[in-house]
Amino acid sequence: MEISPVIEALIKIIVVIFFILLPCVAYLGVQLERKLSAWIQNRVGPNRVGPYGLLQPLADIPKLFFKEDIVPAAANKFVHSLGPLISLTIAFSTFAVMPFGDTLPIVVNGVVHNISLQIANVNIGVLYVLALSSLAVYGITLSGWSSNNKYSLLGGIRSSAQMISYELSLGLSIIGIVMLSNTLQLNDIVKAQSGYYLFGFLPNWNIFVQPIGFITFFVAMFAETNRLPFDLPEAEPELVAGYHTEYTGMKFGMFMLSEFLAMFAAAGMITTLYLGGWQAPYIEYLNLSPFVVSLVQVGAFFTKFALIVVFFMIVRWSMPRFRYDQLMNIGWKVMIPLSLLNIALTGLFILKPIHTWFN
């Protein structure tokens, strides 16, 4: 049974979009965020639609299609529709290089087919993700500008300045990892995190090898995805809803979708680069068959991923918002020097490993 690479890629894309990402947005995104915020604020949260309110997202999302699409008379009509389209396309495309697992061995007629659990294993994975996160600025800026509304314009400009500022420290923090693994291929970066570090039991994940880089990357990811404490672009008390003030119905829904997808992409990148991706520690002691190992690894990826998403949400509901000058000061005066320091230290420790320092 031989299938062409194009068909194989299409099958993977459809599985990733319709069976992983959209259910994740509905349940891990919309539903969990509402429930979690309710628990944190001592409320009940959605509990009327279906058992425990579990059908709420299925009622919420189709509702958006049946709302009127209002385009303000003063807006630039074409760009007004282009904004959400760009945001959504970019948000989905990031997952093209995400390694959800290593390979899944499937036996057909006695022949083992190793199916890669990654849509595209390109050798510039890290650069591709950085490029897409730069492009995501366009969706927000264009929609802020095209609405011809002062709140939207301010939200759009703030957001673009914030995203490009934090992109510098984002790019600089990844360099530490690239120096360690000498590759830009995301699956190889995950493979480089196998084995054990210090004392022989701590997994060799980059979070333990690169603590400074992890902190700068994590904070930069919060700013890139416009989540609280960095959600200045849509600061409700000052800017109504920021760049999507003039959007209704599914166009607003597309922004919401792409915001959740951006958060998932951030969680996926943190998992892949710093938390060992699909590596499940100690699994080699269990003598499992390759097929089961590969399923456990996919499970490990999604567990880490879900934990990071929950952490993003807890932070959102427990932290106040930064002031704009504070945000810019942290970005330019703390994060960039810290990530440069991280590069220098990483280089030093690679050239002279720590156990050779005292003899």
Add this chain to the structure above:
Amino acid sequence: MQSYIPIFLMIGVSAFLGIVFLVLQRFLGPHRPNPEKLSTYESGMPPVKSARERFSVKYYMVAVLFILFDIEVIFLYPWAVNFRALGLFGYVEMILFILILLVGYLYILKKGALQWD
């Protein structure tokens, strides 16, 4: 080039999905415009002037500085991929490069280009 085909497919599928959303919304939702509804939202007040106004020059400063520094960041990537091969020589060279970069960085700090009040 072979390995990039799935990426183009992914971008194509997601753009297609976005267009389907926009078209569905157009046909499923009601369409009853009136001048009040189509006016720009300004917290209930009649809108004052257009939004296509001048805004603070600091945002331009940030954009220009971003371009300068982002080029340096991209410049570090090929070096990082070959870090072990270049060894101590590459490390010292790059530390020198980062120090020169830091001089420029201190200059813009001193000039107050990143001051937000």
